[in-house]
Amino acid sequence: MTTSMKVVDAARGHLLADGVVPDRLARRVRGDVLQSWKRSLMSGAELANPTLTFKGEHHARAALRLAADPVLTRLATELSGLDAGVLLCDHEAVVVRRWASDAGILPMMDRIHSDVGFCISEETIGTNGVGSVIESGQAIQISGPEHLAEALQGFTCVGVPVHHPITRRLEGVITMNCRATSGNPLLTPLMTSTAQEVESRLLAQATTSERLLLDEYLVAIGSRRAPVAAVGQDIFIAGPKVTDLLEGVDRAALWEYVRAVAMGASDGAAARGAGVAVESERFRIARCKPVERDGRIIGAIVELEVDRPAPTTSRRPAPTATPKSTSPLPGKSAALLSVVSHATRLAATGVPVLIEGEAGVGKLALARAVLASTDAAPERTAVVDAAAGWIEDPSRFVSLLRRELELEPQAVVLRHLEALTPEAAAATSALLESLEERPGAPRVVATLTTNGVPAAGLRRLIDTVGVGRVTLPPLRDRAEDVAPTAIALLERHRGGRPLHFASATLRCLMRAPWPGNVRQMDALVRGLASTVIGPVIGPDALPLDLQGNARKRDLSAIEELELGAILSALRQHNGNKVAAAAAIGISRSTLYRKLQAYRLDPDKQYF
Numbered sequence: 369m370t371t372s373m374k375v376v377d378a379a380r381g382h383l384l385a386d387g388v389v390p391d392r393l394a395r396r397v398r399g400d401v402l403q404s405w406k407r408s409l410m411s412g413a414e415l416a417n418p419t420l421t422f423k424g425e426h427h428a429r430a431a432l433r434l435a436a437d438p439v440l441t442r443l444a445t446e447l448s449g450l451d452a453g454v455l456l457c458d459h460e461a462v463v464v465r466r467w468a469s470d471a472g473i474l475p476m477m478d479r480i481h482s483d484v485g486f487c488i489s490e491e492t493i494g495t496n497g498v499g500s501v502i503e504s505g506q507a508i509q510i511s512g513p514e515h516l517a518e519a520l521q522g523f524t525c526v527g528v529p530v531h532h533p534i535t536r537r538l539e540g541v542i543t544m545n546c547r548a549t550s551g552n553p554l555l556t557p558l559m560t561s562t563a564q565e566v567e568s569r570l571l572a573q574a575t576t577s578e579r580l581l582l583d584e585y586l587v588a589i590g591s592r593r594a595p596v597a598a599v600g601q602d603i604f605i606a607g608p609k610v611t612d613l614l615e616g617v618d619r620a621a622l623w624e625y626v627r628a629v630a631m632g633a634s635d636g637a638a639a640r641g642a643g644v645a646v647e648s649e650r651f652r653i654a655r656c657k658p659v660e661r662d663g664r665i666i667g668a669i670v671e672l673e674v675d676r677p678a679p680t681t682s683r684r685p686a687p688t689a690t691p692k693s694t695s696p697l698p699g700k701s702a703a704l705l706s707v708v709s710h711a712t713r714l715a716a717t718g719v720p721v722l723i724e725g726e727a728g729v730g731k732l733a734l735a736r737a738v739l740a741s742t743d744a745a746p747e748r749t750a751v752v753d754a755a756a757g758w759i760e761d762p763s764r765f766v767s768l769l770r771r772e773l774e775l776e777p778q779a780v781v782l783r784h785l786e787a788l789t790p791e792a793a794a795a796t797s798a799l800l801e802s803l804e805e806r807p808g809a810p811r812v813v814a815t816l817t818t819n820g821v822p823a824a825g826l827r828r829l830i831d832t833v834g835v836g837r838v839t840l841p842p843l844r845d846r847a848e849d850v851a852p853t854a855i856a857l858l859e860r861h862r863g864g865r866p867l868h869f870a871s872a873t874l875r876c877l878m879r880a881p882w883p884g885n886v887r888q889m890d891a892l893v894r895g896l897a898s899t900v901i902g903p904v905i906g907p908d909a910l911p912l913d914l915q916g917n918a919r920k921r922d923l924s925a926i927e928e929l930e931l932g933a934i935l936s937a938l939r940q941h942n943g944n945k946v947a948a949a950a951a952i953g954i955s956r957s958t959l960y961r962k963l964q965a966y967r968l969d970p971d972k973q974y975f
């Protein structure tokens with residue numbers, strides 16, 4: 369590491385440990401990096417154990433892909449052999465396409481899930497060559513310890529923004545990733561000219577209407593002193609101040625308004641009469657000059673009258689120190705965060721809480737997390753399970769519960785209410801109701817598995833324990849939570865050895881339906897942790913039904929069985945093909961032939 373990078377590393381260490389960088393060090397860290405560090409910490413980026421969030425695979429505007437693909441394919445070819453990868457990301461930091469084939473860089477990028485569909489925002493993983501470009505609006509080169517997250521230290525990332533040449537809207541970010549030691553100031557101009565080439569292609573792709581509107585806009589800003597914008601059906605052209613002024617105004621509503629005025633409603637009041645209102649106390653639309661093509665209105669030049677000075681702040685609101693909402697369970701989907709916060713709020717009020725959901729979805733895990741947010745100590749929390757195999761007589765559940773209550777727990781979790789008979793449910797309900805009068809009564813959280821229809825006899829009990837009710841949605845409805853949950857489970861089962869999922873594996877997991885929810889995933893991950901040799905779990909290690917697109921053709925039921933047997937024998941014999949073939953009674957050459965017939969590479973590990 370060079371001396372200057374050692375200084376940056378020391379500054380980073382101070383920041384992470386004490387929250388501040390001493391002046392003597394701060395002076396030697398680039399201003400854009402320091403600002404990004406500050407933003408990252410304020411946004412609550414996960415730096416210790418960051419996980420990129422999978423957002424899906426089709427995020428970029430088609431025009432950007434069309435313009436960028438040939439340029440970046442050529443760049444990637446030119447970089448081939450230099451251990452560098454190129455990413456095209458959309459305006460929200462989601463990777464749209466990746467060009468990385470060199471054996472040196474590819475596993476490094478896979479390791480941090482720098483791959484298609486993953487979001488590399490500053491908020492997720494701190495200072496980096498994608499998110500920091502979006503936040504600052506400028507090209508940036510981040511090298512080694514300038515990244516806050518440990519996981520990114522091995523990289524130099526050079527990111528440049530791509531703006532639409534007509535609207536000046538941020539279309540996306542192009543980033544080159546290489547080894548930290550390969551950083552070089554000359555890379556930034558190289559990437560800037562790459563972005564310019566993409567922007568030129570975007571301009572060439574622009575429609576005649578867009579160009580016409582741009583021409584009118586350029587004339588308007590040259591001849592008028594008032595703030596102006598060009599507004600069309602799918603296009604909005606304005607400078608940064610006007611863009612700030614109109615922030616929050618729905619663009620579709622603005623177009624409707626402009627169209628109503630341009631088509632004859634003589635002023636804003638008439639347009640409002642037509643049911644469209646976009647003006648605010650900050651501005652009103654003073655003039656609206658239609659722009660026509662072949663007799664058809666394609667847009668308008670809008671002149672604004674500003675009542676109050678437009679804010680002079682930067683494009684984005686200043687970050688606040690408010691921590692983002694987090695969940696004690698892995699995952700950040702809106703559905704999960706909302707259930708967790710609702711259940712936590714209910715528990716804080718002291719009312720009994722009923723958690724419903726499919727089998728294995730994590731109701732008990734949520735119950736424990738919710739209780740952990742109260743003053744109930746885990747060692748003074750009783751869990752009584754109506755479906756426990758040893759409670760052969762459901763009425764025994766009530767006596768067990770009574771016995772637990774005599775020990776004066778701080779909280780009690782009643783699991784699997786659906787397993788109670790109507791009699792046992794009625795007795796449980798009476799017991800819980802008698803508690804309500806008692807001072808120091810324990811908090812009550814219950815779980816109800818809703819795969820089947822609950823017995824009618826449960827109604828009263830559900831009303832008793834369900835003063836507060838939440839439903840934990842199945843994993844298939846929370847695709848965003850799949851990767852974080854799988855990673856958390858792997859952390860639990862990997863027994864301290866280095867082991868992680870390849871991005872392609874996480875994508876397969878995301879596509880799976882998970883009928884058995886987290887429990888099914890838990891069993892799968894435990895199995896993978898004990899069978900996969902080497903540090904990476906590739907998609908081929910997954911059961912066939914989860915491999916998704918990794919397998920090229922659909923197999924018949926018999927083929928599925930046969931291939932399943934071969935893979936399981938390979939797993940049992942640590943990949944030894946002779947032993948695996950012997951175990952299933954075929955020759956080694958037959959095993960090779962069969963693997964090839966299933967389009968699997970016999971020389972790769974499939975276990």
Ligand SMILES: Nc1ncnc2c1ncn2[C@@H]1O[C@H](COP(=O)(O)OP(=O)(O)OP(=O)(O)O)[C@@H](O)[C@H]1O
Nearest residue numbers: 697698726727728729730731732733817886887890
């Ligand atoms: N958020 C989570 N993180 C890690 N593991 C989890 C999580 N949620 C559930 N699990 C694991 O998944 C399995 C099922 O979880 P849990 O028992 O909480 O589900 P449940 O909804 O109560 O299931 P059921 O209704 O079938 O009893 C357990 O092995 C648990 O350890």
